[in-house]
Amino acid sequence: MKPVIIVAIAFVMLIPQAFAEIYPDLAVKVETVSENLSIPWSIDFAADGRIFFSERTGVLNVIDGGIQKQIMSLNVGGGEGGMLGIALDPDFEYNHYIYIYYTYNELLSTKNKLVRYVETNNSLSEEKILLDDIPGAAYHDGGRIKFGPDGKLYITTGDSGDPNLSQRLDSVAGKILRINSDGTIPDDNPFPDSAVYSYGHRNPQGIDWDESDVLIATEHGPSGWRGVAHDEINLIQAGKNYGWPDVIGDETKDAMTSPLLHSGDDTWAPSGGSFYHGNQIPQWTGKYFVVSLRGESLLTIKFDSEYNVVSFEKLFLGEFGRLRDVVSGPDGLYVLTSNQDERGEPSINDDRILRITAFYDTEKFLIG
Numbered sequence: 001m002k003p004v005i006i007v008a009i010a011f012v013m014l015i016p017q018a019f020a021e022i023y024p025d026l027a028v029k030v031e032t033v034s035e036n037l038s039i040p041w042s043i044d045f046a047a048d049g050r051i052f053f054s055e056r057t058g059v060l061n062v063i064d065g066g067i068q069k070q071i072m073s074l075n076v077g078g079g080e081g082g083m084l085g086i087a088l089d090p091d092f093e094y095n096h097y098i099y100i101y102y103t104y105n106e107l108l109s110t111k112n113k114l115v116r117y118v119e120t121n122n123s124l125s126e127e128k129i130l131l132d133d134i135p136g137a138a139y140h141d142g143g144r145i146k147f148g149p150d151g152k153l154y155i156t157t158g159d160s161g162d163p164n165l166s167q168r169l170d171s172v173a174g175k176i177l178r179i180n181s182d183g184t185i186p187d188d189n190p191f192p193d194s195a196v197y198s199y200g201h202r203n204p205q206g207i208d209w210d211e212s213d214v215l216i217a218t219e220h221g222p223s224g225w226r227g228v229a230h231d232e233i234n235l236i237q238a239g240k241n242y243g244w245p246d247v248i249g250d251e252t253k254d255a256m257t258s259p260l261l262h263s264g265d266d267t268w269a270p271s272g273g274s275f276y277h278g279n280q281i282p283q284w285t286g287k288y289f290v291v292s293l294r295g296e297s298l299l300t301i302k303f304d305s306e307y308n309v310v311s312f313e314k315l316f317l318g319e320f321g322r323l324r325d326v327v328s329g330p331d332g333l334y335v336l337t338s339n340q341d342e343r344g345e346p347s348i349n350d351d352r353i354l355r356i357t358a359f360y361d362t363e364k365f366l367i368g
Contacts, residue, residue, distance in 0.1 A: 077103035084143030130183030190239030206273030272325035291323035
């Protein structure tokens with residue numbers, strides 16, 4: 001799937017390469033929104049047009065009116081940790097709350113925390129710690145945060161290298177958590193006085209809801225004593241046990257929930273996941289997209305009404321390297337690359353934020 005390069009005009013300083021890459025077989029084009037980044041990890045959009053995104057090395061940025069600005073820098077933990085998930089409050093237009101999940105070192109231990117800030121004129125203040133002492137390690141820190149259609153904040157956590165924690169309900173490691181926006185526990189959570197929403201996870205890094213408010217999550221499969229690959233796509237329900245480390249792939253065990261789809265012996269290393277709800281790419285509306293790190297592709301999945309997999313494709317295989325996040329934005333599908341994470345092979349101007357939009361009439365452009 002080779003792109004066709006077209007000449008265009010750069011209207012903002014964030015697109016120094018004045019071209020888009022056209023994929024005629026997909027009827028889409030891919031443009032660079034920002035480049036020369038340091039491991040971008042998460043992205044979110046304000047109603048006023050601003051784009052906020054994190055870099056794993058500890059930086060929070062905003063793109064405002066075509067100008068990119070750093071608005072926070074933190075001393076964060078290393079490995080797979082760092083500044084990870086970010087989310088804007090559903091009422092951001094009024095309260096200007098922004099949420100950040102990041103890794104930190106404390107003496108000889110590594111932990112994660114979730115913090116809420118107030119944004120004013122692209123600066124942050126009024127730090128409020130919502131969750132702390134989330135087990136961390138050089139690997140398996142989870143880190144995706146997102147508001148659900150119920151207005152609650154969902155947080156994915158990894159097993160921090162200790163698989164046994166995933167099955168322990170007295171630990172927040174290896175879980176999907178659910179809290180109110182002020183850090184309190186919702187009354188209708190499945191376990192009393194607990195933020196735990198689902199458990200038995202290894203390292204989930206992508207969550208999103210379809211138009212029926214059903215939660216779908218991505219999860220990294222094993223890479224050691226339990227075998228390799230078997231990355232998962234799961235339908236998440238309150239209180240369910242998703243099996244790690246007791247079951248993987250097609251294995252079953254009483255009271256443990258099997259994935260909708262797993263990768264078998266193929267390693268995807270899935271990170272962010274997003275349903276595409278926009279109308280800019282009508283052929284993709286309603287499909288579930290998953291970015292693949294080791295697999296270096298954008299996975300697209302179509303479910304039927306019973307959540308059986310109707311179709312599965314790998315798009316842009318090897319075109320942009322490792323991919324970390326995918327989000328349905330206000331003007332297309334946004335994808336973050338992750339080639340500066342010491343596991344990829346960076347190209348010129350990596351890492352990048354990419355925007356995918358529809359493209360139909362190549363005759364209007366100069367083909368080169």
